[in-house]
Amino acid sequence: MNVKLGIIGFGGMGKWHAQNAPRAGVEIAAVCDIDPVKQQEAVEMGYKMYPSAEELLRDDNVNTVILTVPNYLHKEMCIKAAEAGKHVITEKPAAMNVQELDEMEAACKKAGVFFTSHQNRRWDKDMLIVKKAYDEGLLGNIFTIESKLHSGNGYMHEWHIYKKYGGGMIYDWGVHLIDQILFMMPQAKIKSVYADIKNVLHEEVDDYFKIILKLDNGVTAHIELSTYILEYQPRWLAAGDKGTLVVKNFGCEGNIYRTGKMLEKLPPQITETEAGPTRQFAPVPPGGIVTEPLPTVETDWVNFYRNVVDVLNGKAESLIKISEVRRVLSVMEAAWKSAETNEAILFE
Amino acid sequence: MNVKLGIIGFGGMGKWHAQNAPRAGVEIAAVCDIDPVKQQEAVEMGYKMYPSAEELLRDDNVNTVILTVPNYLHKEMCIKAAEAGKHVITEKPAAMNVQELDEMEAACKKAGVFFTSHQNRRWDKDMLIVKKAYDEGLLGNIFTIESKLHSGNGYMHEWHIYKKYGGGMIYDWGVHLIDQILFMMPQAKIKSVYADIKNVLHEEVDDYFKIILKLDNGVTAHIELSTYILEYQPRWLAAGDKGTLVVKNFGCEGNIYRTGKMLEKLPPQITETEAGPTRQFAPVPPGGIVTEPLPTVETDWVNFYRNVVDVLNGKAESLIKISEVRRVLSVMEAAWKSAETNEAILFE
Numbered sequence: 202m203n204v205k206l207g208i209i210g211f212g213g214m215g216k217w218h219a220q221n222a223p224r225a226g227v228e229i230a231a232v233c234d235i236d237p238v239k240q241q242e243a244v245e246m247g248y249k250m251y252p253s254a255e256e257l258l259r260d261d262n263v264n265t266v267i268l269t270v271p272n273y274l275h276k277e278m279c280i281k282a283a284e285a286g287k288h289v290i291t292e293k294p295a296a297m298n299v300q301e302l303d304e305m306e307a308a309c310k311k312a313g314v315f316f317t318s319h320q321n322r323r324w325d326k327d328m329l330i331v332k333k334a335y336d337e338g339l340l341g342n343i344f345t346i347e348s349k350l351h352s353g354n355g356y357m358h359e360w361h362i363y364k365k366y367g368g369g370m371i372y373d374w375g376v377h378l379i380d381q382i383l384f385m386m387p388q389a390k391i392k393s394v395y396a397d398i399k400n401v402l403h404e405e406v407d408d409y410f411k412i413i414l415k416l417d418n419g420v421t422a423h424i425e426l427s428t429y430i431l432e433y434q435p436r437w438l439a440a441g442d443k444g445t446l447v448v449k450n451f452g453c454e455g456n457i458y459r460t461g462k463m464l465e466k467l468p469p470q471i472t473e474t475e476a477g478p479t480r481q482f483a484p485v486p487p488g489g490i491v492t493e494p495l496p497t498v499e500t501d502w503v504n505f506y507r508n509v510v511d512v513l514n515g516k517a518e519s520l521i522k523i524s525e526v527r528r529v530l531s532v533m534e535a536a537w538k539s540a541e542t543n544e545a546i547l548f549e
Numbered sequence: 550m551n552v553k554l555g556i557i558g559f560g561g562m563g564k565w566h567a568q569n570a571p572r573a574g575v576e577i578a579a580v581c582d583i584d585p586v587k588q589q590e591a592v593e594m595g596y597k598m599y600p601s602a603e604e605l606l607r608d609d610n611v612n613t614v615i616l617t618v619p620n621y622l623h624k625e626m627c628i629k630a631a632e633a634g635k636h637v638i639t640e641k642p643a644a645m646n647v648q649e650l651d652e653m654e655a656a657c658k659k660a661g662v663f664f665t666s667h668q669n670r671r672w673d674k675d676m677l678i679v680k681k682a683y684d685e686g687l688l689g690n691i692f693t694i695e696s697k698l699h700s701g702n703g704y705m706h707e708w709h710i711y712k713k714y715g716g717g718m719i720y721d722w723g724v725h726l727i728d729q730i731l732f733m734m735p736q737a738k739i740k741s742v743y744a745d746i747k748n749v750l751h752e753e754v755d756d757y758f759k760i761i762l763k764l765d766n767g768v769t770a771h772i773e774l775s776t777y778i779l780e781y782q783p784r785w786l787a788a789g790d791k792g793t794l795v796v797k798n799f800g801c802e803g804n805i806y807r808t809g810k811m812l813e814k815l816p817p818q819i820t821e822t823e824a825g826p827t828r829q830f831a832p833v834p835p836g837g838i839v840t841e842p843l844p845t846v847e848t849d850w851v852n853f854y855r856n857v858v859d860v861l862n863g864k865a866e867s868l869i870k871i872s873e874v875r876r877v878l879s880v881m882e883a884a885w886k887s888a889e890t891n892e893a894i895l896f897e
Contacts, residue, residue: 217826321825344747344757345775353808353833373829393891395743397761397769399692401790409692411769413745413761415891421745421759427693428829431793431806431838434782442749445779451823451830458779460701475799477669477850478565481721481776482799485701490779502825543741543763545893 204510205230207263207287209254209278210270211239212359214292218267218319219248225506230264233257254278258285265513267319268292271360272367279305283312288513291318294376295523297367299530306523315512317521322377323384324502327448330455331437332385333496334446339457341443346385347423348378348437351430355402362403369406370426371398371533380529382414382422389416395545396536401429412536448495456492460485552858553578555611555635557602557626558618559587560707562640566615566667567596573854578612581605602626606633613861615667616640619708620715627653631660636861639666642724643871645715647878654871663860665869670725671732672850675796678803679785680733681844682794687805689791694733695771696726696785699778703750710751717754718774719746719881728877730762730770737764743893744884749777760884796843804840808833 204227208215211234219229232243233251243250251257258266258281265288268278275291282289289309295318296302309316322328328348334340360366361373392415399409408429414422435455437448448455472483504520511517535546552575556563559582567577580591581599591598599605606614606629613636616626623639630637637657643666644650657664670676676696682688708714709721740763747757756777762770783803785796796803820831852868859865883894 213828214826325825326823342749344749345745345759345778350830352830353806353838354829354831355808357829370829395761395893397693397763399767399769401690401692411693411761411771413743413759415745419747421747423759427788429790429793429808430693430786430788431808432783432786432795432804434786435780438778438780438782440775440778442777445777447780453823456780458701460703460779475674475801477673478562480561481702481705481718482698482700483702490701539893543893543895545743545887545891547891 202264202513203228204506204513205262205264207257207260207266208232209257209266209268209282210234211243212269215269218269219246221503222267222506224503225510227506227510230262231257231260254281258282258287263287265290265509272297272372273365276301276305279316280308283308283314283316286312286314288315289317290509293318293320294367294372294530294533295526296530298534299527302523302527302530315519316523317509317519318523318526319505320377320380320521320526321502321505322381323520324500324504325381325451326498326500327436327451327453328381328385329498329500330448330453330495331439331446333498334439334457335385337496339444339496340439340441340446343420343439343441345421345423346382346437346439347425347435348382349434350374350378350426350436351433352428353431355429357403357406357408357428362406364405369403370408370428371410371536374426375410375412375424375533375536376529378424378426379412379532380525382424383525383528383532386416386418386420389418389420391415391532391548392417393545393547394532394535394539396539398536398540401427410536410540412532414532446495453495455495457495458490458492460490550612550861551576552854552861553610553612555605555608555614556580557605557614557616557630558582559591560617563617566617567594569851570615570854572851573858575854575858578610579605579608602629606630606635611635613638613857620645620720621713624649624653627664628656631656631662631664634660634662636663638857641666641668642715642720642878642881643874644878646882647875650871650875650878663867664871665857665867666871666874667853668725668728668869668874669850669853670729671868672848672852673729673799674846674848675784675799675801676729676733677846677848678796678801678843679787679794681846682787682805683733685844687792687844688787688789688794691768691787691789693769693771694730694785694787695773695783696730697782698722698726698774698784699781700776701779703777705751705754705756705776710754712753717751718756718776719758719884722774723758723760723772723881723884724877726772726774727760727880728873730772731873731876731880734764734766734768737766737768739763739880739896740765741893741895742880742883742887744887746884746888749775758884758888760880762880794843801843803843805843806838806840808838
């Protein structure tokens with residue numbers, strides 16, 4: 202079958218899918234939006250346009266929908282689409298919480314339609330470099346992985362600044378950053394979740410979070426996002442007993458850092474630094490730390506839609522399973538609870 | 550009175566005090582060590598040398614001692630010194646735990662001698678820059694302060710690698726890094742302590758830790774140390790709703806970073822980065838983030854011993870109070886418990 206996609210919600214991400222899904226052979230069958238401005242845009246761009254989701258869902262030419270409406274509408278739209286017999290792709294977060302997701306999944310199962318979520322950041326090159334280092338043991342036993350995303354852009358936009366619409370950065374990006382960690386180390390169980398979540402610039406919604414996952418493979422994952430840390434720290438830092446890896450940014454600048462044998466048994470000499478005497482934190486001799494290039498990875502986000510096409514033609518399993526989406530939402534719920542109580546949430 | 554110091558333990562730090570305490574007018578009255586090599590060194594350096602602490606403590610010319618023995622001996626030596634009527638300065642950590650400290654303090658009170666701990670890193674310029682920014686509100690409402698200390702030196706030395714002697718990095722440096730945070734924000738109560746503590750390269754003792762203190766002033770302090778993170782991250786990062794401060798290293802390179810008004814309401818445009826579409830994490834326009842120099846501070850570690858001299862002459866209060874030392878040890882105990890149980894420890 203050809204995937205004939207209906208786009209429900211023609212804002213920024215709706216337009217993005219309209220432009221990019223065809224790269225996998227997906228046909229944009231129709232779009233809808235309740236906003237007259239966006240309706241007009243859709244018409245001008247040559248798409249078949251409906252003024253409501255209900256009307257789009259009655260179009261027999263649409264066999265699959267992508268939900269690019271604000272987060273709080275995902276559940277309602279998903280269930281309506283399933284009941285109309287359409288396969289459902291949601292933008293992330295798939296749902297506002299685990300309970301909503303379970304209702305959505307039940308509706309899709311009942312209707313016999315496919316259900317997945319656009320966790321597109323599983324194809325991010327920066328993350329895949331760290332995953333490759335983990336999979337191939339390039340750093341030895343890894344003890345810490347830091348995933349950081351900092352911005353100087355400060356304020357969020359549109360419905361993202363309202364709590365009732367599912368705004369805030371945990372929903373917008375936390376769902377990606379947690380998913381990336383669990384995707385990177387799928388065998389690892391989560392021992393505990395601890396979180397610090399703040400509203401720095403926004404009244405209603407979080408714009409800073411740190412979520413710490415202690416995993417049973419010896420790795421502790423530190424996920425941090427801020428819309429207002431102005432000197433951006435590296436996108437990724439992973440450290441093991443054989444080296445440290447840094448990926449600075451989306452552009453994947455960075456290195457692996459290693460020490461020579463010379464450093465393993467330094468003479469126990471106290472050095473006077475500008476902040477007093479220290480032995481352990483004295484400067485490393487020149488040449489003592491050497492760099493290697495990062496491992497190379499190939500990635501293509503279009504594989505998300507290619508996989509959807511394959512699944513709908515019985516040729517592949519879904520790359521984004523609802524059980525995985527559910528696990529991420531469970532971590533998000535644990536993070537909210539941790540931040541509220543200041544306690545760590547024991548997990549799995 | 551003149552401070553006539555007996556140095557108990559003539560290893561690296563014993564020699565360091567011998568060299569540096571005189572800068573505050575302190576007289577080195579005697580030193581002792583049980584190691585014949587160090588005894589010989591002391592003689593060659595012209596110090597009055599005793600082969601045991603007991604003999605040094607019988608020297609009436611010594612009125613004050615500094616304990617530069619391995620950590621597990623601090624309690625025993627402190628109590629012996631107090632009973633001999635000597636004022637006591639301990640190297641840090643003052644004690645192995647709160648209970649030991651309480652016994653030491655009781656012995657000093659009973660003997661009517663002064664008791665303090667050499668928390669010399671309260672005079673570190675890098676920390677004082679952050680403290681000044683906090684005190685003067687240079688960053689607005691601060692939401693995160695990161696204190697990081699990374700080294701490529703890997704292995705520790707001598708007794709620091711043995712648990713029974715009080716080895717490991719929480720004892721060696723955690724005691725400083727926690728003390729600095731509490732010294733920086735003395736009015737703030739600690740709501741919870743969460744910690745991740747690991748042995749990366751060492752069999753018995755910790756060489757990596759992350760300790761998170763949620764404070765009731767809105768700041769969360771993240772303290773991290775590793776002897777084997779090879780691309781050193783900034784010594785300090787503090788971020789508030791009016792800017793971000795970075796102090797890169799002991800040498801105090803760094804800046805304050807601020808945004809202009811232009812960034813406060815960016816147009817809600819999705820940008821295609823090398824890792825897919827994003828609005829919030831799109832690059833900031835050139836010139837959008839501006840830098841200012843760090844605030845300047847003057848500091849002089851010699852004030853530690855000058856204060857000891859003043860205290861012993863009734864002219865000042867101690868700058869390092871045992872109640873503060875006790876609070877730091879309490880946080881260390883909470884951190885150990887947190888790391889062991891994976892739970893956060895509610896505090897104060």
